[in-house]
Each structure stands twice: as structure tokens, then as C-alpha cells.
Amino acid sequence: MEGSGDTAVHCAVTIIGKDRPGIVAGAAEVLYRLGCNIEDSSSTMLGGEFAMILIVSREKPFSKSRLLEEFKTFGESMQVSVFVRTLARSEIRHEALAGELCMVSVYGSDRPGIVYRVTKELADRNINISDMNTKLVGTDENPVYVMMLEAVLPDGMEIEDVSRLLEKLKKELNVEIGVRSVTPVSL
Amino acid sequence: MPARTILLYPHQTLKEVCRSVSAFDADLEALIRDLVDTMRAGPASVGVAAPQIGVPLRVCVVDVSASKLGKDNNHGLLVMVNPEITLREGAAVMREGCMSVPDYTGDVERATDITVRFQDGDGAAHEIEASGFEAVAIQHETDHLDGMLFLDRITSLKTGLFRRKKYK
Numbered sequence: 001m002e003g004s005g006d007t008a009v010h011c012a013v014t015i016i017g018k019d020r021p022g023i024v025a026g027a028a029e030v031l032y033r034l035g036c037n038i039e040d041s042s043s044t045m046l047g048g049e050f051a052m053i054l055i056v057s058r059e060k061p062f063s064k065s066r067l068l069e070e071f072k073t074f075g076e077s078m079q080v081s082v083f084v085r086t087l088a089r090s091e092i093r094h095e096a097l098a099g100e101l102c103m104v105s106v107y108g109s110d111r112p113g114i115v116y117r118v119t120k121e122l123a124d125r126n127i128n129i130s131d132m133n134t135k136l137v138g139t140d141e142n143p144v145y146v147m148m149l150e151a152v153l154p155d156g157m158e159i160e161d162v163s164r165l166l167e168k169l170k171k172e173l174n175v176e177i178g179v180r181s182v183t184p185v186s187l
Numbered sequence: 188m189p190a191r192t193i194l195l196y197p198h199q200t201l202k203e204v205c206r207s208v209s210a211f212d213a214d215l216e217a218l219i220r221d222l223v224d225t226m227r228a229g230p231a232s233v234g235v236a237a238p239q240i241g242v243p244l245r246v247c248v249v250d251v252s253a254s255k256l257g258k259d260n261n262h263g264l265l266v267m268v269n270p271e272i273t274l275r276e277g278a279a280v281m282r283e284g285c286m287s288v289p290d291y292t293g294d295v296e297r298a299t300d301i302t303v304r305f306q307d308g309d310g311a312a313h314e315i316e317a318s319g320f321e322a323v324a325i326q327h328e329t330d331h332l333d334g335m336l337f338l339d340r341i342t343s344l345k346t347g348l349f350r351r352k353k354y355k
Binding site: 101182183184185186187 | 229230231232233234254256281282283284285286292294320323324327328337
């Protein structure tokens, strides 16, 4: 891959601001002109905000201040905040995700503690969340909370174990909880 | 012949519409043998299409009998020449990965029940009904014969994710 040689330096860039057309193109232009590769990224609209998280790399090391400086004009014109975190070499190497991958869906009338209680149960069993999104939907009178997450199970743990684990939370939180396998099939 | 190397995208053979087979000869026999050997050599592989080993012909092999998802519902080793799916029913989403597109997986909707017509290595015509994981595998492999990758069929952005990636 271009830019992923020994001298590449990685940064995590977070951009957030009121949603409008042109944020992605503007950010991509800054990175392109700097000679950065966008390695992994995920962007989405949250409420009325647009949020981007990018792992970027470059052949030649660059400083955080230089990167922020290059983003200054873009940030001001688009009215978005830009944050940069440089990643140490030890941070950019990560272990391959092994084990079963499961999708957990939780939804019900909104109340405090849904995210905390569900994710605490997972964390206590070393279940690693790899993706999560939550949304407050429904009406003002009847707000409904929806949480979808994907998690990698430790070796030896089965989908049914997670179902059983979360079963008791259904009553406690008065929510529906479903767990299903989304382990990729190799074709 | 030993297992052949699986071509990786962006190799353009993977995006070609493959030619029908008209000669059921020794070359075809050798190609089929290579496809089976390549499938058996792949880690947990349940199918290989000819363009994946650089041959733009309408030939693929599928065998889900050793897989967790397909072991109870399969036709064993399927050698399919000029396959054509004539009926598709039902729909289910499965997260697919492909040996030609490493490190990426995505949710793809496929028919749950299919009827597929094909010839074997000797040119004899067959028609089978397949369902479940075997049906998914057949649809994935026959897509290869039309230059279609699972990337062309991903519908859900939320779950089209990088997996098992290692930063170099």
C-alpha cells in the first residue's frame, strides 16, 4: 500500500461540525495536498453534526502542529473542529480480530443506563466491541432508544453464551435484546 | 497440477465477463482439477471460480460439505460449467468475504433458494435446487463469471467493515 513503508507516520484525525455539503471533500483536499493517505476512515451524521474519524499516514513524518495548521483554513470556512492525535508505532499495530463476531441489538423505551449496563456486561467478559451506534428515535412523548453494536467474542465463547448473559438485562432495563452471528463467511 | 495462485483485485480478469465453455476437452479437465485443488488448499474455502485463477471461462467449483454452515445441506462437490441460475427465491443477508479481496467483508443480500442449471466436465446437463449456505456460495461464485465481486453488491454501509486488517 502506498505510504505504508517503514517511514510512514500515522495520525488519527477527528473532524466534527454542523453538517453541510463539502466537509468530506474539503478535508480530503487538505490531506491530498499534504500527500497523506487516508488508510481507514469512518464518517457519519450524528444529530445535526457530521463526524469524521480518519487514520492517515504519510511517507515523511509530519508534526501534529503542521497538520493542524494545514487544516486551519478548512476548519474556519466549514466551521468544523479538527483534532489530531499522533499515533506511536506501537499503537498502529494491532492484533487480528479472531473469534466469533456477533451483532447485538438493543431497543426499548428510553431510560438512563442502557448503554452502560449492556456494555459493562460485555466488558466484564472481555468481549471486544468493534462497532457501535445508538440513536434516539420515537416521539417526544415516547422516546425510543436503539443501540446496535458488533463485538468480537473471546476464544471459546459462543453466541448463545452472550444471549444468556444479556437475557437478565431485558427485564432490568425493560428492553428487547437480540444477539446474532455476523461472523463473515469466506467464499 | 498443484493449487494455483488466487488472483487479487485489481487484476482485471476478475472484472471480465467470462466466455462460455464449448470444448469439453483435456484442457477443461485440467482447469477443473486446478480449481478443485485450489479450493481445497484455501483456508476454509468453499468455492473457486475460473477467473480467480486467471482463466476467463464460465467454470466454477463449490463444496460446502466441510463447512459449519453447509455441512447438513449440500450436494457435495459441485463442478459447474456454464452455470445459469434459473430461479431465485427468498432473501437473506450474510457477511461475505472473498479470497480475491482480502481483509474486507461486507453484508450481501442473496436469494435463499435457487435453481441452477449447468454442465459437468463431460458436457452432460444437470439441474439442481440449492438452499442456505450452498445457495449463497453458488451465487457468489457464478457472480465471478460475470465480473461481479461481492463489493458490487454490498448494500449496508453500517456493517461494511474492515476486518482482520493489520497496519503494515
